[in-house]
Amino acid sequence: MKTLNLGESDPRFISEVEQRSGQKISRCYQCGACTGRCPNTFAYDLPVNRVMRLIQLGRREEVLSCSAIWLCAACQACAVQCPNEIDVTRVMETCRQMSAEAGLVSERAIQVFVKSFLGSVKRNGRAFEPGLMAGYMFRTGRFFTDVDLAPVMLAKRKLAFKPHKAGNGEVADIFRRYEEEGPVSCNLESDHA
Amino acid sequence: MRIGVFVCHCGSNIAATVDPAAVAMAADSMPEVAYATDLMYACAEPGQKAIVEAIGEYRLTGVVVASCSPRMHEPTFRKTVERAGLNPYLFEMANIREHVSWIGKDKEANTRKATDLVRMAVEKLRRDAPLHSRRFPVTKRVLVIGGGIAGIQAALDCAEGGLDVVLVEKEATIGGKMAKLDKTFPTVDCSSCILGPKMVDVAQHPRITLHALSEVEELSGFVGNFKAKIRKKAPYVDWNLCTGCGACLAKCPSKKATDRFNEETGLTTAITIPFPQAIPKKAHINPEFCRHFMTGKCGVCAKICPAKAIRFEQEDEIVVEEVGAVIAATGYDLADWSGYDYLGGGRFPDVITGLQYERLLSASGPTGGHVVRPSDGREPKTVVFIQCVASRDPSKGRPSCSGFCCMYTAKQAVLTRDHCPDSKVHVFYMDVRAPGKMYDEFIRRAVDEYGVDYIRGRVSQIFRKGERYVVRGADTLAGAQVEVEADLVVLAVGAQAAHGAEKLAERLHISYDDQGFFMEGHPKLRPMETNTAGVFLAGACQGPKDIPSSVAQGSGAAAKALCLFAKGVLENDPQIANVRPGRCVACGKCVKTCPFGALNIVEARGRRTAEVVETVCKGCGICTATCPQGAIQLQHSTDNQILAEVNALCRF
16 A cells, blocks of 8 residues: 655645535544445445545545445445434545546446436436436447346336436426536535534 | 723733733723733732732722633632722623633724723723622531442541531432442452442441432522432331341342342342342332232231331431532433434343443342343353444534543453453444553553454444344454454443433532533532532532542542531622612512522511522522612622613713
């Protein structure tokens, strides 16, 4: 493991993560309750508590290029468990966004899947599974991912050939608002308990 | 009046953001100010000397000091002006530190505000009258509430110092939490062996009156002259006759009563003596489980008792004790951890608290000192200890560290290895806090000599797997999720104030914090005192404490009581309410609102009027605000003085 030069800490990174996630990162006292409850930690390159520690240390590169932030399933077990009431899930999501913006994505396929999913939701107001899988396969070149499941799902009438639309573009309006106004900046809680 | 104004720099505490010289210069032109200057440290010896000298040189008749809070140094400066021959109440303080310099950075604005506060103090001082304390005799008796180790120590020290002591204990025996412990850290000596002799001393000391199974219901009066109303709950046994032989316990047919002494790890009989070394060693009946009280039949104990001491018809008794000081030593209770669902919240029989584990370890406990699982009575092969349950957990409203859990967990881990040499012992910890004498060495011994496995991380989940329990958490040093199958899990549940502490605090007129712990007079300099004169604190009722600290504070509180009584007579604070009989219409509103019962309606010169009991009045001012006639004035804070201050502030 390489030596971390503490002089290279990036305070802007800490404040950006805090600002965008609305979470006070300094509250983390490294108890590990998040790691203890995380169902995906077996696949992570860094356990959740180390992601939090590296943010505290202002290590932009290490955090934004790790795979853990992309393998996070956003199940919120960590957020429920945290004794300091840090919504760790929000922090992970913030890191995913910042990782994409900085071009440091380590798990491109996951990022593509996320994009395909959101694209499908934006177009149809809900997920259209065949369409989103087609988009995912086309962009990643993984043409055989989960294809074996298609006949089973078709037999159970779980896959449609035409998208079912939800609403009249209200969901697309949410996307449009997000693109125009950006993420809602969260106010950090004022008490430093 | 010739007023002197002294503006303190407090080193850089004030001078960094206020210009003391400018404040003094502004004060110089205020009405009746004869002298104004700034001082580096007004409270220090040279500062006080300068004030005394200025009083003589400029023939000052009143003094304003602009410095810190009155709570901090008002008594200091009152003594200073008294030394120079002034009445100590011809003194006012302007708080330009906590209220100005510490809270703002704008020097110019701060200086203006400081000047305003000084002007208010000067205007108040111009309307001050010299006040004189009244002297009154004291009752040289002490009431100690709570018979744990802190209360026992306080009672013994007071009694040895020549005071009569009334010791009130809620439970049927004294000894408190320490009596429940098997061994004590860091020496691992037997708890009841070192506590037992002290308990016997309490029972035998001619100056100590013990009321067990009793609670303080009301405290009235004031320092030196309190009256305590004590409810002695009926034990349904004549304790004058009971010899503690235990014949009734052996024959009682109701054997499923809750055993509070054993932390509900076992069951006991409806008539019981908490433990063999109990003081007083007298039986009492728990009517919730007694067949005589439930069905009207039975009465086996009455038949068997060789002393004929059973009294089913006995009722609670109220006794009134007159005392001069009170020492609260009500201790702690474990926090309620039923909300910790991920640890089972009490649903798993083999997930128990540290205090319950003490009873399993203790030779006088329900298992005779054999470590076994409560569920099936088998000896555990793997024991997991979890620290910081309901401690250091802001999400559950319990942010503080309970202080002693690290040490007792290490002790229990060592004892587990002693009792079951084949067992594996794991301790989940966040930080090990062992700052006492020989404490850290003890933790090292647990690891190095007893092979206790310390895992740095919090536990996230406990779930059942067959007859065992899976404990899953993190090892943050290894950077991994970890899990272990355990037979027995012991939780180091944090401490909170004893149940009912808040109610008692209100009865004693003292304040408490958000965890129910009683507030000390000053967090560093007055740890034994409260803000109510004559009421002192000892032990964990003030905050979680281990045995050495509780004993130290118990002795400290006793010293405070002895100091108080060494004077023989006490002086009251003359800053109290005063009735002008000419204006009083005897409407009685003040009598109703006074929280201390310091006001009465009396006949004087043929008419009814309110009267203040000077020794009882605390000077809170509620009656002053209530009186529709303006007939009651709080001396040293009269309506005219407050209005003068407001006018000084709102000049423009």
